Amino acid sequence: MQDRLRAAGEAVAAHLDDVLRPFGTDDVAQAMRYATRGGKRIRAMLVLEGALLHGVAQARALWPAAGIEAMHAYSLVHxxxxxxxxxxxxxxxxxxxxxxxxxxxxxxxDALQALAFELVTHPDVGDGELRADLARGLARAAGGQGMVLGQARDIAAETAPRPLDLAEITALQAGKTGALFAWAATCGARMAGADTGALTRYAGALGLAFQIQDDVIDVTGDTGAAGKAVGKDAAANKATFVSLLGLDAARQRAAALVDEARDALSVYGSDAETLRQLAGFVISRKT
Amino acid sequence: MQDRLRAAGEAVAAHLDDVLRPFGTDDVAQAMRYATRGGKRIRAMLVLEGALLHGVAQARALWPAAGIEAMHAYSLVHxxxxxxxxxxxxxxxxxxxxxxxxxxxxxxxDALQALAFELVTHPDVGDGELRADLARGLARAAGGQGMVLGQARDIAAETAPRPLDLAEITALQAGKTGALFAWAATCGARMAGADTGALTRYAGALGLAFQIQDDVIDVTGDTGAAGKAVGKDAAANKATFVSLLGLDAARQRAAALVDEARDALSVYGSDAETLRQLAGFVISRKT
Known part of the structure; x- marks a missing residue:
């Protein structure tokens, strides 16, 4: 699975390099390349594996896979x-x-967000209905009722009169992480005109497990291994899954969600083995 | 013409109100409404008049008209x-x-940019090919090879070792203002499957005239009338059309561009009278 994650990352990186070449050498173009390098490429892998599962050619799926990584990179830069x-x-x-x-x-x-929409509407992705549908879904998942709303509530929580409770954090994370996870996981099914129900359930459980693990890393990780600052939530006295549940119960909850994510894939049988392994990776990762 | 500009503004404002109602009352949702209120609505009017010119129903055209205003509002907020x-x-x-x-x-x-793509891909706009095409064109016009590139170069010019020359400022403005003007002016023709050549030429001349007038207002306007700070370019010692050409020659150049914009519409005869008047408005405005 880690090999496939690495291969997916390399394919998407090469694709983004190709796409960004005509952007030239202005600071913004250089920073777009810089910001889209590295990372775990989990969202790209969701797109590529979902496509593989439905017989969609990688040459088509690389466009939305690169698009979701551009969208993710924009959100990190901001x-x-x-x-x-x-x-x-x-x-x-x-x-x-x-x-x-x-x-x-x-x-x-700003430019990376625009790039995301440029990529998912590329003619090679498929017919117009599909491309318009993917772009609209991405816009809704990323915008003021999806990721941005989750981020805004996350920031507001730092100065709120009382800490968020578990239901509020779960809802916040469904927007902040879950909406784009769901878009990525269902992208391949949409490209094949297949049902998206199983992958929607998979992505919902996976996104929440991912976020719980982020909170666990913030408590247990070190900056060197994580590649980013840790201990920030506790310093900000912010409610997290770990502060609300305790470390052990948070880990158990994440593990239960991974089981739930795996179970959601039963309809695909052994074809979905990589996506099952990816779910396990999400809660074992240290960065 | 001013009546139609006002009517276009009101129709788009009502449409944005409807669209933003489900976004709720979080700060970001309130600020999205706030940031999309007011303004001259020139870009929306380009969409609506271009649609009218090609027999496209306003109910369809209101979506991209609201979309381009959301995109413009995002660029102003940032x-x-x-x-x-x-x-x-x-x-x-x-x-x-x-x-x-x-x-x-x-x-x-960020949320307003996402909203722009959500709006132009709305099912009521037309078939999938059209909606994907509009979204992709908007992404290219707004991104790192269009508006964002122009804005980045505009900011870089403030600390550059030498002031920009006329060719560089013209190229910068073609990205910063021109690309979205062209998208807006040609939107209606695309919705009708008609040729976009005449409106592309119109928008090119109009966008440049618009930017020259912005530079004129920065020199001759007052903050009360303009509704924004003026005198900023001279204070920043920034090259503008006015600093490079002088005030009189800049005004003459803008007037010549308005003639050019009007001439580009000859193929439409008297049907394009409102767009011709809009060109005149662009260089007579004080805000």
């Missing part, structure tokens, strides 16, 4: 800004606003 | 940020980061 999480380190490297400056980071994120 | 132009006033009101805070302004811009 999230790291001083006015947001104020992080200096990402994937073990200086964040964009540290390496360049804040204006470049804002514009780089 | 442009006004402290790390960018650092403006406290926009359309006579406090900018989003002043009324709320920087994090809210960053997220509001």
């Amino acid at each position: 999230d790291d800004l001083p006015a947001m999480d104020d992080d200096a380190l990402r994937r073990g490297q200086p964040t964009v606003h540290v390496k360049w400056d804040e204006a470049t980071a804002i514009l780089t994120g | 442009d006004d940020l402290p790390a960018m132009d650092d403006d406290a006033l926009r359309r006579g009101q406090p900018t989003v980061h002043v009324k709320w805070d920087e994090a809210t302004a960053i997220l509001t811009g």
